[in-house]
Amino acid sequence: MEEEFLPNFIFEFPSEILQRILFFSIISRLKYDEDDSVRGTSRVLNLRLVCKEFDALFQSALFETRLMDDIRPYGTSLARAGTLEYWPLTSKRKEAAHKLWHSYLVYRVLNEVDPNVKRYVEVRNTASAICTENGADFLQTIKNLCWLGLAHQLGNAWPVPHRRILRGPDALTPRPPPLNNNSPDVSLLSAAAYLGCVSLTKRLLEHGNDPTEHDMLFPCPMEAASLAGQVTTLQLCQANIPLRQDKYLYYHPMLEEVPRIKGTFPFAIAGAASRGDMEILNIALCPAFLDGTDDVPAHRGVSFDVLRFAKTWEVFSKLLSSLPPDFLEKKGKYSQPNGSDLLMHFADLGNFEIAKGLLDAGAHTRGHEHQLGMHPLWIAARQGYEDIVDLLLEYGADVNRPTVLYCSTVGAAVRSGNISLVKNLLSKGGHFKEEAPCGALVVENVPMLELLLDHLKAGGNLSMVLIHELIALASERQLFYMFWFVIEYVMVRMGIELVFDDSEAEDL
DSSP, X not given: OOGGGSOGGGGGSOXXXXXXXXXXXXXXXXXXXXXXXXXXXXXXXXXXXXXXXXXXXXXXXHHXXXXXXXXXXXXXXXXXXXXXXXXXXXXXXXXXXXXXXXXXXXXXXXXXXXXXXXXXXXXXXXXXXXXXXXXXXXHHHHHHHHHHHHHTTOTTTOOOOOOOBOOGGGTTOBOOOXXXXXXXXXXXXXXXXXXXXXXXXXXXXXXXXXXXXXXXXXXXXXXXXXXXXXXXXXXXXXXXXXXXXXXXOOOOSSOOOOBOBTTBXXXXXXXXXXXXXXXXXXXXXXXXXXXXXXXXXXXXXXXXXXXXXXXXXXXXXXXXXXXXXXXXXXBOTXXXXXXXXXXXXXXXXXXXXXXXXXXXXXXXXSOOSSSTTOOHHHHHHHHTXXXXXXXXXXXXOOTTOOOSSSOOHHHHHHHHTOHHHHHHHHHXXXXXXXXXXXXXXXXXXXXXXXXXXXXXXXTTOOOHHHHHHHXXXXXXXXXXXXXXXXXXXXXXXXXXXOOOOHHXXXXX
């Protein structure tokens, strides 16, 4: 992107010098935008596009800065929280972002020596204990455990305990803090269950560790076993759920109410659902040792939040069968039908199969009336999912349905970086205001900005007010390349000569 502005002698530097240049460039870009970590992250990742040499050295320079310690890896279309949004758009964008975060976790676990910095040393010690037990390869074990940590949305942040005041009769009872559990070896038990270490799992359970607990490092052992499809360790965990008086358990990134049910547990069901494995799901729902005499609720721990973990329509339908027949039509906590609320979620995930199933079941595309007017089409466009956008348009979604505080649907698609999606929305009559070209400029997407300006120009809607706004924004953000692109566009495409006064020239 900026290669033509770099002096030729830079490419003659040894790779070690180029990596140091990248190292300080990454730090300076994030520091410049320290009040807006999302914007700073986008500028950091754009350094990969400067030249081939930078791309080759980018990951090692980024890891060396350790700046990812302070950026969460996960977010949603409404709350962008990390690098996933800005990773170059490909058919495997999320997979690429997940691999980046996994590689960073492995790097930090292997290199951190201070046990007070996050929990990297703890992961390494857990891996060492596993290898001592079964003789597994140490590096591969660390890689496996980092995937487990990432599955729990730990990443860099290692989330802090979350306390919630419950509604209803338990309204004054705070959920117990997650670190005060009765299982000192629960992280090791999670690792053993995930990796299928049967003897270690059995021994830790015999020592009284609770397979429904976790201490924020990994998912609870039952969920870890389900995620990995480990039948034996899952069944061991199911048979060793201790009887406890407390109704609610420890924090989970997505699940809210987590009641104990004999032999099964919502975390385990959620893990099996996200894996998409019907065999594991059936075991999680119906432990082998239960019979008809056991007092187990019909829902078996399935709830609205558990449904959100489903990977396939088959899994979703199986979970749904445990709930009342009219569950999708009933209004939930946002005063809209549960099915329509779930459609928002699966549009955000890009799950075409379940989104279509929900639409066929009667879910509407209007979105939340009480959440700033958010709707599935905007969310799918924000994530760049062309197939979901086409599906929603086919089912009658309004391409220009407004939100309360957020940008237009076209503007949302612009921020996804998917230029073919933006073209599609424009061809369907999608409108946008200055937020769309400004969004393209901020993330330094030249082809996108050019498309939007051409569209406005073709319709006679390209104003000098917008041009001056883009120039001012590029100058304020120090986006050198984007500034000159706008200047060139005005002078060449519009035939207008721009004149700057002395103060403006000094700013440049």
